[in-house]
Amino acid sequence: MSKRGITFYLHVHQPYRIRPYSVFDTASDHDYFGGQAAIGKTNNEAMFQKVADKSYRPMNHLLQKLLDTHPDFKLSLSITGTFLEQAEQWAPDVLEGFKDLVRTGRVELLAETYYHTLAFYYSRDEFERQVEAHRAKIKELFGVDTKVFRNTELAYNDELAQWADNAGYKGILAEGWDPILDWRSPNFVYQPEGTKNIKLLLKNYRLSDDLAFRFNNQEWREWPLTVDKYSQWVETSISDQPLVNLFMDYETFGEHQWRDTGIFEFFEQFVERWLSDENNTFYTVSEAIDANEASGTISMPNTVTWADSERDLTAWLGNGMQHEAMRYLYSLEQDILRTQDDSLIADWRKLQTSDHTYYMCTKWFNDGDVHAYFSPYDSPYDAFLYYLNAVRDIRWRLHNDHKTGGLGG
Amino acid sequence: MLGWELPPHNSGGLGVACYHLSKALALNGSAIDFVVPYSASHDDIDFMRVHNATKISPLHKFGMGAYDSKFFGQTLGEKIEVGQPVGSIRAVQKQYVQFVEQLVADNSDFDVIHAHDWLTMEAGVRAKELTDIPLVVHVHATEFDRAGGASGNPIVHEIEYQGLMMADRIFAVSNITKQIIVEKYGIPADKIEVVHNAIDVATFDDGYSYDRRTYKYLEGLKSEGYTILSAVTRLTVQKGLTHLIEAFAKAVSKYDRIALLLAGDGEQRDELITLAAERGVADKVFFTGFVRGKQWRDAYSVSDVFIMSSISEPFGLTALEAAHHDTAVIVTKQSGVGEVLESVFRYDFWDTDRLADQIVGIATSEALKQTLRHDIMQEYARLSWSDVAKKCIVHYGNSAHQRQGACA
Numbered sequence: 001m002s003k004r005g006i007t008f009y010l011h012v013h014q015p016y017r018i019r020p021y022s023v024f025d026t027a028s029d030h031d032y033f034g035g036q037a038a039i040g041k042t043n044n045e046a047m048f049q050k051v052a053d054k055s056y057r058p059m060n061h062l063l064q065k066l067l068d069t070h071p072d073f074k075l076s077l078s079i080t081g082t083f084l085e086q087a088e089q090w091a092p093d094v095l096e097g098f099k100d101l102v103r104t105g106r107v108e109l110l111a112e113t114y115y116h117t118l119a120f121y122y123s124r125d126e127f128e129r130q131v132e133a134h135r136a137k138i139k140e141l142f143g144v145d146t147k148v149f150r151n152t153e154l155a156y157n158d159e160l161a162q163w164a165d166n167a168g169y170k171g172i173l174a175e176g177w178d179p180i181l182d183w184r185s186p187n188f189v190y191q192p193e194g195t196k197n198i199k200l201l202l203k204n205y206r207l208s209d210d211l212a213f214r215f216n217n218q219e220w221r222e223w224p225l226t227v228d229k230y231s232q233w234v235e236t237s238i239s240d241q242p243l244v245n246l247f248m249d250y251e252t253f254g255e256h257q258w259r260d261t262g263i264f265e266f267f268e269q270f271v272e273r274w275l276s277d278e279n280n281t282f283y284t285v286s287e288a289i290d291a292n293e294a295s296g297t298i299s300m301p302n303t304v305t306w307a308d309s310e311r312d313l314t315a316w317l318g319n320g321m322q323h324e325a326m327r328y329l330y331s332l333e334q335d336i337l338r339t340q341d342d343s344l345i346a347d348w349r350k351l352q353t354s355d356h357t358y359y360m361c362t363k364w365f366n367d368g369d370v371h372a373y374f375s376p377y378d379s380p381y382d383a384f385l386y387y388l389n390a391v392r393d394i395r396w397r398l399h400n401d402h403k404t405g406g407l408g409g
Numbered sequence: 410m411l412g413w414e415l416p417p418h419n420s421g422g423l424g425v426a427c428y429h430l431s432k433a434l435a436l437n438g439s440a441i442d443f444v445v446p447y448s449a450s451h452d453d454i455d456f457m458r459v460h461n462a463t464k465i466s467p468l469h470k471f472g473m474g475a476y477d478s479k480f481f482g483q484t485l486g487e488k489i490e491v492g493q494p495v496g497s498i499r500a501v502q503k504q505y506v507q508f509v510e511q512l513v514a515d516n517s518d519f520d521v522i523h524a525h526d527w528l529t530m531e532a533g534v535r536a537k538e539l540t541d542i543p544l545v546v547h548v549h550a551t552e553f554d555r556a557g558g559a560s561g562n563p564i565v566h567e568i569e570y571q572g573l574m575m576a577d578r579i580f581a582v583s584n585i586t587k588q589i590i591v592e593k594y595g596i597p598a599d600k601i602e603v604v605h606n607a608i609d610v611a612t613f614d615d616g617y618s619y620d621r622r623t624y625k626y627l628e629g630l631k632s633e634g635y636t637i638l639s640a641v642t643r644l645t646v647q648k649g650l651t652h653l654i655e656a657f658a659k660a661v662s663k664y665d666r667i668a669l670l671l672a673g674d675g676e677q678r679d680e681l682i683t684l685a686a687e688r689g690v691a692d693k694v695f696f697t698g699f700v701r702g703k704q705w706r707d708a709y710s711v712s713d714v715f716i717m718s719s720i721s722e723p724f725g726l727t728a729l730e731a732a733h734h735d736t737a738v739i740v741t742k743q744s745g746v747g748e749v750l751e752s753v754f755r756y757d758f759w760d761t762d763r764l765a766d767q768i769v770g771i772a773t774s775e776a777l778k779q780t781l782r783h784d785i786m787q788e789y790a791r792l793s794w795s796d797v798a799k800k801c802i803v804h805y806g807n808s809a810h811q812r813q814g815a816c817a
Contacts, residue, residue, distance in 0.1 A: 023697045024704065027625035320686035328692050362683075381679040384686070385696055392626055392692065399629070407629045408666065409692050 002291045005283035009076040010250040014083045015355035017042045017376050021386040027396040041376030052091045055254030060097035067104045074106040074282040078150050081114030102142045108284035111146035117352040122330040148285045154306035161192030171289040175306045176202030187241035189292040193299035199289045203247040212248040216261040227269045315361050321384040322357040328391045335405045359383035410443040411529035418449050418467035422726045429609045433798035446505045462508035506532045513540050521805045530572025543808045546576035554721040557647035578808035580604040582724040583745025605749050607792040608729040619710040627711050635666045636772035639712035644675030649758040653718035658688035659765035667772050672708040674699040709734035717744050720758045732789040737781035752784035
């Protein structure tokens with residue numbers, strides 16, 4: 001019998017935020033993501049440096065230390081192409097830190113869309129191109145192949161699993177959401193509906209979100225969360241089951257939960273505690289799949305994500321502005337690709353990044369405060385106006401530089 | 410002359426109208442003392458004496474401009490930097506009244522007191538009580554207009570009612586406004602004179618030339634055969650902009666080579682953005698935010714058709730400004746400016762089908778568009794502030810005369 005394992009997986013991403021980009025910039029200044037006007041939270045370089053100092057540098061340091069100290073400590077990462085570009089440009093040391101982690105051979109990298117997009121729902125061809133671009137970037141920078149797929153925002157349905165199965169991935173990740181699981185536990189490996197070989201790993205959202213969202217919530221009745229208490233919860237959850245899948249944003253460590261909350265010390269001590277029992281270990285996502293047979297089939301005909309209390313796509317595609325924004329952008333696909341203009345294509349893809357429509361979210365109740373925290377804009381309406389002007393400018397470049405398409409969309 | 414603002418310290422058309430009316434009156438031989446409720450230099454004004462009633466900075470910055478009666482009673486706290494602490498628009502009005510009391514006490518030779526809108530009506534009434542000089546109350550907008558269909562502030566209504574009752578003569582900027590004064594305030598119609606505003610074309614003759622780069626994308630659309638519609642306005646309920654967007658969406662469903670420029674800002678902006686997105690026309694609607702200077706004038710110049718969609722617009726100077734920049738004009742039947750223009754399309758503010766028809770009509774007929782643009786040029790140019798001033802002077806005389814008759 002194999003050991004009981006924690007599959008610890010972190011998602012690493014930074015978008016290219018649009019600067020305050022007005023009607024008067026449209027068709028005149030084609031730099032949406034930088035320049036003098038990129039002030040405050042829309043200054044991507046400043047934002048990257050801030051998060052690098054608070055999260056990437058100290059957490060990479062801690063992860064390296066844990067890998068050096070504990071032969072059984074392992075983890076998995078998904079790193080977006082837009083993050084990697086920014087790290088290459090602004091913080092090469094952060095990128096080196098990730099490379100060092102991967103060189104230990106105990107850190108697995110996952111596949112996803114290069115631009116952190118929801119292209120799967122708009123254009124299968126474009127989706128596949130972005131997955132391929134990401135694969136190539138990972139190979140180039142880290143020299144490794146990806147075997148397990150995760151979609152943007154953990155957006156998942158049966159169709160996606162079937163696509164990933166056909167594409168040859170051995171595994172795929174999804175949210176372990178109660179209404180889907182019913183009586184079943186997320187602490188097993190499953191097989192997605194309608195697939196042949198691929199396995200499904202489900203996020204244990206309670207234990208994951210205890211760290212990602214609740215760790216420093218002083219109104220939470222379990223605050224402060226101690227290593228003793230959390231270890232006990234993990235023990236209770238896993239019991240005689242094989243796995244606990246802790247999936248979360250990398251920035252949980254240092255950015256969403258600041259250093260002074262004790263999140264780094266907490267995690268270091270938790271890893272030590274977990275490994276102090278010789279029946280326990282950590283798995284990479286591939287190891288978790290290899291070590292376990294599927295214990296059943298799971299079907300999710302409708303899309304499930306890891307966001308908000310609804311666990312659906314409404315944070316990105318819930319209102320008229322968001323639908324309009326995506327409609328305008330994806331309608332340009334054929335014209336854009338035909339230009340073979342790398343800079344235009346890259347800008348168009350940067351506008352696909354799901355963060356842009358997330359900033360346009362108007363669901364204020366319960367989750368709205370989370371959205372407000374992450375938005376660089378005064379309001380979702382400002383986010384929409386800047387975005388729309390950028391899409392118009394893309395049209396302008398198509399029209400002006402490539403004699404393609406019309407400005408009217 | 411009792412006013413609340415003068416350019417450049419103005420939040421809208423009231424200051425502009427007061428400036429040009431005063432200037433034309435002066436040119437026609439009137440000597441004017443003009444009181445404003447703030448302290449700021451008006452060095453460019455040499456045709457009258459401007460008095461600063463308080464030491465406060467220009468008020469529109471604090472939400473106490475001519476259009477802000479809804480902020481009535483709000484605390485301003487430490488925002489006021491100069492002078493004594495001011496609690497509200499009401500407190501400013503009290504200081505204003507005290508200043509006017511002193512002014513008329515020191516100068517006994519005024520022939521008439523001319524007070525503009527509710528903001529200065531109390532001071533006008535008080536001056537009349539102290540001196541027995543005839544009072545003319547000039548109504549540019551009532552609380553009913555500002556409330557845009559809602560009931561408005563009852564205290565403001567009361568001040569308006571008192572001012573209108575006590576006035577010897579009332580000037581209304583349109584028949585629409587006269588009608589409101591008669592129907593809503595119970596004032597006899599023969600006490601009210603309609604004095605339409607005008608436009609001072611010379612103000613626009615300052616070396617301005619249209620810069621096609623300002624709205625470069627819209628120019629690009631025009632070169633693809635698009636017709637540019639615009640509204641240059643505060644984005645508030647009074648302006649009827651939700652109806653405009655509904656009508657625009659209907660028009661797009663019939664003919665999609667049109668775009669709508671909304672130049673201005675206001676509390677209704679987010680609602681309008683949402684509505685445009687829900688109707689699927691968001692990429693055809695351009696929100697500029699607040700514009701001034703070149704961006705403001707170029708907004709007119711880039712437009713083919715200017716639309717005044719107001720639910721209630723006492724006059725609507727922007728329609729004349731737009732005409733001066735060579736646009737065709739569509740106005741609601743609820744906009745006073747329509748009374749002085751013939752070559753325009755009119756519609757009821759709620760009649761989105763009709764507006765959509767008019768938009769499509771102009772957008773699909775070059776001849777119609779050119780005719781409207783050409784003909785309105787002849788009409789707006791005839792409107793002069795000098796004529797307005799002469800009319801005022803005649804009625805100043807009448808009000809004095811009537812009072813003497815009444816006293817005898």
